[in-house]
Amino acid sequence: MIGHCFFCKVVISFHLQDCKIQNSTREYCKIFATECRALPNFGQLPEVLLLNLIYRPANNIPYATIEDDLEGHFEKYCIRDITGKLHAKNTTEIEQKCCTFQHWVYQWTNGNFLVTNLEGVGWKLTNIGIVTKSKGYHGLNESCCPEVIEEFLSVHKCNSYCDMLSLKSLKATEGLQPPPKPKGSKSPSMGRKSGSAQSSPQIQKKSLTQSPQTTRKGGVSPKATRKATETGDTHSPPKNKGGEESPPAKPQ
Ligand SMILES: [Zn+2]
Numbered sequence: 001m002i003g004h005c006f007f008c009k010v011v012i013s014f015h016l017q018d019c020k021i022q023n024s025t026r027e028y029c030k031i032f033a034t035e036c037r038a039l040p041n042f043g044q045l046p047e048v049l050l051l052n053l054i055y056r057p058a059n060n061i062p063y064a065t066i067e068d069d070l071e072g073h074f075e076k077y078c079i080r081d082i083t084g085k086l087h088a089k090n091t092t093e094i095e096q097k098c099c100t101f102q103h104w105v106y107q108w109t110n111g112n113f114l115v116t117n118l119e120g121v122g123w124k125l126t127n128i129g130i131v132t133k134s135k136g137y138h139g140l141n142e143s144c145c146p147e148v149i150e151e152f153l154s155v156h157k158c159n160s161y162c163d164m165l166s167l168k169s170l171k172a173t174e175g176l177q178p179p180p181k182p183k184g185s186k187s188p189s190m191g192r193k194s195g196s197a198q199s200s201p202q203i204q205k206k207s208l209t210q211s212p213q214t215t216r217k218g219g220v221s222p223k224a225t226r227k228a229t230e231t232g233d234t235h236s237p238p239k240n241k242g243g244e245e246s247p248p249a250k251p252q
């Protein structure tokens with residue numbers, strides 16, 4: 001009997017967490033892409049693959065996750081190693097845009113959600129890893145790791161795509177208590193050009209805890225895209241991820 005034994009439940013919850021992490025990140029990435037497309041000459045954009053949980057009654061391990069198959073050279077753009085340390089390449093266009101995406105999500109979620117792992121083939125991303133600032137954010141109970149977010153603040157280096165999106169600098173937030181500034185000041189040129197500490201640090205970390213409206217910009221209405229559903233997302237027939245099991249077999 002391969003019903004909902006203890007093992008299956010563990011497998012299911014594990015897979016569900018993976019799906020939740022990847023598919024939430026996918027939705028953020030869509031909003032990110034919408035904002036980027038509104039900018040002239042931003043260029044190509046990453047896409048996070050949809051990850052689904054499937055039930056295969058004929059298999060010994062009936063639950064598995066599936067997503068579109070990726071063919072080509074698999075690369076790691078941003079990773080969190082086993083010691084918990086963050087590493088990000090920041091050289092090629094895709095690497096830089098992954099870093100920018102990390103920064104953008106962090107800002108868009110008011111510092112609550114950080115994408116720590118971005119890997120894939122070309123612009124198609126998978127194996128997403130995330131951490132949240134507080135336990136239970138979006139139901140992601142196991143992902144609470146505020147110290148990793150702190151680390152991100154110190155290791156992230158803004159690149160030209162962060163600048164194009166007018167993302168607020170993450171530096172110079174420690175130990176500074178600058179005077180408050182009007183909330184509305186959102187000059188796109190503020191920030192990184194001048195390096196670090198001297199540019200309106202107040203906006204940075206502080207504003208990330210304010211209402212989302214104060215941190216978003218770019219003339220696109222994120223709300224419109226936030227409600228996007230997966231309805232249009234059928235791609236080519238998906239294949240098994242990881243290949244640990246064969247596809248649904250004929251019942252014996
Ligand atoms: Zn940045």
